[in-house]
Every structure is written in structure tokens, then in C-alpha cells.
Amino acid sequence: NAGVMQNPRHLVRRxxxxxxxxxxxxxxxxxxxxxxxxxEEGLKFMxxxxxxxxxxxxxxxxxRFSAEFPKEGPSILRIQQVVRGDSAAYFCASxxxxxxxxxxxGTRLTVT
Amino acid sequence: AQRVTQPEKLxxxxxGAPVELKCNYSYSGSPELFWYVQYSRQRLQLLLRHISRxxxxxxxxxxxxGETSFHLKKPFAQEEDSAMxxxxxxxxxxxxxxxxxxxxTRLAVHP
Numbered sequence: 001n002a003g004v005m006q007n008p009r010h011l012v013r014r015x016x017x018x019x020x021x022x023x024x025x026x027x028x029x030x031x032x033x034x035x036x037x038x039x040e041e042g043l044k045f046m047x048x049x050x051x052x053x054x055x056x057x058x059x060x061x062x063x064r065f066s067a068e069f070p071k072e073g074p075s076i077l078r079i080q081q082v083v084r085g086d087s088a089a090y091f092c093a094s095x096x097x098x099x100x101x102x103x104x105x106g107t108r109l110t111v112t
Numbered sequence: 113a114q115r116v117t118q119p120e121k122l123x124x125x126x127x128g129a130p131v132e133l134k135c136n137y138s139y140s141g142s143p144e145l146f147w148y149v150q151y152s153r154q155r156l157q158l159l160l161r162h163i164s165r166x167x168x169x170x171x172x173x174x175x176x177x178g179e180t181s182f183h184l185k186k187p188f189a190q191e192e193d194s195a196m197x198x199x200x201x202x203x204x205x206x207x208x209x210x211x212x213x214x215x216x217t218r219l220a221v222h223p
Contacts, residue, residue: 042214
């Protein structure tokens, strides 16, 4: 089992562009969490998804951010019209129902 | 408000010395508490959780509800313990673990 995969590992975008971050959960896991880590801060919960459903998006900014976890394929975190303040490390984690979360290596987004 | 506080950004000790990484939390209800560790160039991984009450790699942590603390302790630090440590809590809202993390403490163990 390769563990949770995230790509790209590093992403550079100019202000106004779109960023797409992908997360492939561990085999057999149908629950995905996304977290954001700003410099010098801890990870902050963004969204929790199950296959084809957003269960809790209470940590997502109201605009420009969206997430999906389709029936086939990875979970996608999409940031439209990126701004400098979006620069951060984005982590995804996957789990079985009500079980331990396994984290991916993260995607470091830099907005220039 | 739900919050996890780790007051120390950096804790520097010598090999063989005792270690205590502090964690305080604020939560109305019965949270589940965790310690996560991130070694250099590795991904974040669960170290221990309070409900299991076990010792991992010589580390223990006791939940003190009166002081709302969940400090991580090890009697004799090893160089391989050098890493970033994050305390986290979960309220298990709706049957899933929405984790709230502290800012982390970097433990540096010197030879």
C-alpha cells in the first residue's frame, strides 16, 4: 500500500491563476480530509468528504475554494484566482469510517 | 471556542534528559486527544491517542481534564526523537474526526 498520495508536491501559480491539488487516498479508504498549514501555524481543517459527497466544509473559505471526491479518481481541491495569502502547505488525509487519519506528504503552493 | 495551545515553538534538550512537550486545550464536551509527529522529510503520523493509554517509542501522555492538558512526556530523550510534534483534538462530531491542531513544537535532541 503506497499510502496517501498527493500531487503535485510543489506548485507555483501567479496571482489570478487556478490551482488544482490532487489527493489519492489509501486503498480502501473512502473518507478524505483536507487541511491547510500557513507558515508558523498548525494544520487547519478545511473540508471532509466521502465518495461523491461533501460532508463538512466548515473550514473552507466562502469564495474561490472548492473540493470534490468523485466516484472514480482522486479528490481535488481547487482554488480559483489565487492570491498571495493562499500560499501554504495543503495536506490531505484519508481514513476508514471513524478511524485513524493517514496523511499525505502535502502540496506546497506558492503564489507569486 | 475549540482550541489547542502548544506554548513552546522549540524545545532543546540533551540526549538522556527528560522531555515534556506541553499541550493545553479548550473544548466544551469530551474531546479525543492525539499527538502527531513529523520526522524530517517524512509525513505526519499518529504517535499516540489518549483513549489507547499506551506508550509509543517511550512516550506517554495523560489527559488531565481538570487542567485541560495533554502533555507528552519521555523520561530519556534520544537523538532520533528530534522532530516536529503536534497536539490535536477531535470532537468526533457526526461520527468523524475533524482534527484541531496546535501550532507544533520542534524537539531538538542534542548528543
